[in-house]
Amino acid sequence: MKRIYTKEEYCIGCRLCEIYCIFEHSGHQTLVKAFRDEENLPEPAVMVEEEGPISFALQCRHCEDAPCVAACIAGAMTRDPETGVVHHDAEKCVGCWSCVMMCPFGGIHIDLEEGKVVSKCDLCGEEGIPACVLHCPNEALVYE
């Protein structure tokens, strides 16, 4: 399956990947509108890790042997056997955070108020190039 890979040496820490991830999952037509709708602003599924000049964007790796799927007690985390994409069903999620503890990459984010898992990379619905990759100004993210 195609995955998003990060090239640490070219990540400039601008965090445009986070911004476009939010926009892509906001349902709004323009970036400005998405950010004006503060109440419904989604959490980014990609996070830039940064210390000094070292930075890289990290999102769900869609592991073949996904530990989050095995750990999920509610059946909310599933891996599509055909595409290999790991999906999260917010309806089923009970907020036990077992997946968060099991994820070796820190690719699953939680909402401290609601207690549920709120964001996890969905490869932008697998339609075309994911927004973070498309808008990375320095080609530090590739989808291949």
Add this chain to the structure above:
Amino acid sequence: MPLSLIPAEFNVQRDADLCIECGVCTRQCAHGCQNIDPEDGSVSSDEKLCVGCQRCVTLCPTGALQVVQRAEQGRYHAVWNTGARRAIARQAESGGMLLTGMGADKPFPLYWDRLFLNASQVTNPSIDPLREPMELRTFLGAKPDKIEFDQQGKPLTKLSPQLELEIPVIFSAMSYGSISLSAAMSLARAAAESGTYFNTGEGGLHRSLAQYGSNAIVQVASGRFGVTPAYLENSAAVEIKIGQGAKPGIGGHLPGEKVSADVSATRMIPQGADAISPAPHHDIYSIEDLKQLIYALKEATGYSKPISVKIAAVHNVVPIASGAVRAGADIVAMDGVRGGSGATPTMIRDNVGIPIELALGAVDAQLRKDGIRHRASLVVAGGFRNSADVMKAIALGADAVYIGTAALIGLGCHMCQKCYTGKCTWGIATQDPYLTKRLNPEIGVRRLKNLLRAWGLEMKEMLGGMGMNSIDSLRGNREMLRGIDMTEQELEILGVLPAGR
């Protein structure tokens, strides 16, 4: 601390309707102008610190930012304009020389814009480059006085070593140290993949660029940084740098802050030590001394490579260039008053030297008159902006041109002229690891190759229009040029007729 009286140069205009306070501008600004409030996440700009590099403007995802040069401040004065007053305020506060980067930004006459190329009409057919082969290939190096053949028609004359260029455009000298390794890598790879050359400047050849040695013109300058037998050996040509258009007559100074571990290893100087290039070569005080160095380098490389001598175009450029040719230079490179630099005193950049057009016209004509034009190729530098400038230079007698600024703009440079601060926000003229990451050489190579390809297409089109199928037919062909807006004397120096004649 007393109040600074240096007027701000730029207005940072933030459209509140568009700004989403994402903070991209604050993370991209290397000059401390764009700031985010840690308490409430609001963004603001300290305009006094803005250098106009346009990094924030370019990266802003909503187009909320505009950075514009401020209009004249205070009462209008034609002589004591804001620029002149700002310079004095800077010096009154610092007590130092004014430093700057890139080429002269004064409105000097651009002779390229006063010259026009010819085209075929009715009486001589033009050639369609899409249908017929068109030759831009150029050879640089000394050409023989005459060629002799044996009875079978095989040439007996042994040719001097030549550089073979697929397009008569070379990336000019920019040292690793003045520019980042990503920028140097982009230039080296693009040159190798486009069939042309790059110039190491006097920074030595970084070990990761050694694989591009066959496309490298390696410089031997007054500081002799990074010069080893292996450096001379792993090259296409060796260039003795006497002068540079942006700073004729003075040496170079790479501040210790830019001398990182890698730069120190490449230049063979201690880490953090200033790299000072003396103004003159301490072993060259005459043409005879220059000849000794040229032949020392020819001996060192087994007469296998052309030796170039690079000079700044100054008042007596004609005898100097002629002397260099007579001293045995295979290539003479001349850099005009508009030539760029990573760091130069502003007064020198903007006031010393002469325009390359006049230097080229005069030198080519004199070398022809003396019958020694074939003994060296002429490469010119200093402000070549597009393929038409290149064509006009070739018609004025150049064999090829060096481009520096144009290549850097191709890589993303926005001409803020702050190269000397080492804080280039585009990752070009910096060694700061946080900033050098911003130039991905994969993208850089692609962009430079595109630039050369595009210029090549245009040059072929212009050649075809003149009814020529080879760049050699244009070389020194002043009949293909006409001038406007020039005095009789300027036309005479260029060797060009006025338009209408």
